[in-house]
Amino acid sequence: MTTKKPSNKVFPITTFISNLPTNLIPQPSLSSFENGPQSRRLVIVGDIHGMKKSLENLLEKVGFDKAKGDHLILAGDITNKGPDSSGVVDLAIKLGASAVRGNHDxxxxxxxxxxxxxxxxxxxxxxxxxxxxxxxxxxxxxxxxxxxxxxxxxxxxxxxxxxxxxxxxAHQIEWLAGLPLILRIQLPEDIPSSLGNNLVVAHAGLVPGVPLEEQDPHAVLHMRSLTRKLGEEDELTPDESFGEEGWAAGWDRWQEKLTSRTTVVFGHDAKRRLQLGKYTIGLDTACLYGHQLSALVISVTDAGIEHQIVQVDCADAPVVPTAPAKEDNKAAVDK
Ligand SMILES: [Mn+2]
Incomplete structure (x- = not known):
């Protein structure tokens, strides 16, 4: 038996990109009057890692109410390392949550x-x-x-x-296996928006300038920074190391050059904690290690689309972090 593990593997993808169904997207109150509840919100939660009590506390603090049309979205690393992955998946299924796959899932x-x-x-x-x-x-x-x-x-x-x-x-595994790697959310147009109208959820990150369909699945699950190819100013490659700055900074700069801009909501980078970029929102606030669990709450009022961050302190038994370099060598797949 060897201790050398094969390089990272992406479990077969059934859906790479999915679009959040229109009926789950918050609409201005007038247009939603005939179609259903008026107080619809999207609640996007960062890396949970089986920390079920923390998730329950966060949903309570948010006042999450599925019956009123609130919709839960999980930004990946829903499972693994923490105490109750099964309970978290159960709750996600019960609440009809959408989610993207994380490297741990x-x-x-x-x-x-x-x-x-x-x-x-x-x-x-x-x-x-x-x-x-x-x-x-x-x-x-x-x-x-x-x-x-x-x-x-x-x-x-x-x-x-x-x-x-x-x-x-088996049912929980099947649910996890069916999650897309990228979730696209088309927010209502023609009303003021603090987030823009194009919203994307991906666990680790995206490379600026590359169409969603052409993003590398492994990078979507693992990247933390970008490396610039020597002499090629616009050619960026994804990198798992933390780098001097996160990939989000590069994404924000790229969006400034575009007319139609996309905000990315992501997790994975517990070391940088909450990241509030202009077009990037990083939600991994290290609940697994005893810090906070965070949600981005998006609501639509007559004034337009608004968002806020809601956090709770970790309510589960935290895991002791391992040194990244040591872990890299030991089990590259499980970082
Ligand atoms: Mn991760």
Whole structure:
């Protein structure tokens, strides 16, 4: 068995980009009068990572009410690492939430598929992955000695992803697998908007100047910064490292050059916490590590489209952060 893991893999994509259905998009009160509730809001929540109590507290603080037409959108990394991924997915399904896939959701899906393709024994994979992280002097669990040929499996993930995958039901896995990587939201036009009219949700980021359809799926799940190709001023490549500035700064500069501008709502960058750019809103405020869980709440009034940030303190048992460099080497897929 080797400890070297294959490079990051994107679990098969059923939908790369989806459009939020028109009936879920907040409309000015006059036009929505005949079509349904007038107080529709979009509530977009950053990286939850199975922190269910924090999510419940945030929805309570927002006054989230599905019956009044509020719609929940999750910006990816809904699952993994935290205490109750299954409970969070259950709640998302119950509330009819929309969401995009995060790199951790992707890892959980891939781990589930890997276990299923190799006999379906989650306990074995959890133990194998845990053994990889043990010191050389540690005796492997008895079940591994009995595993025989199965112990030659080259693991694609760390123990956390197998643990989470084992907790999710087939229905929950199916829901996660069906999530798009990019969610496009066309806000009402011809009314003032604090966000513009084109809104996109993507977990990690997008490369400026590249059409949504041509974005690299791996980068959409993992990127944090942009690298400029030497001598090619407009050629930017996505990078997973934090870089001197986040990709969002480059996105904001690019939008200034355009007539039709797009605001991106994203997560993934817990280190930079809340990011309020001109055309970028970063919502990963490190709830997993004991900080805050954040929501972007978009409402439409007669005055136009307005948005605000609502936050709660972490209400779940936090996870101790690992040093990024060390984690990079250990389990590239699970960052
Ligand atoms: Mn992430």
């Amino acid at each position: 992707n890892a959980v899906l891939d781990a589930a598929a890997e276990v299923a393709a190799n006999g379906g024994d989650f306990e074995l994979f959890k133990n194998l992955a845990a053994t990889e992280t043990m010191s050389e002097n540690t005796t492997p669990p008895e079940c591994l000695e009995k595993a025989g040929p199965a112990a030659n499996i080259k693991l694609r993930h760390g123990p956390t992803s197998y643990n989470t995958a084992a907790q999710l039901s």
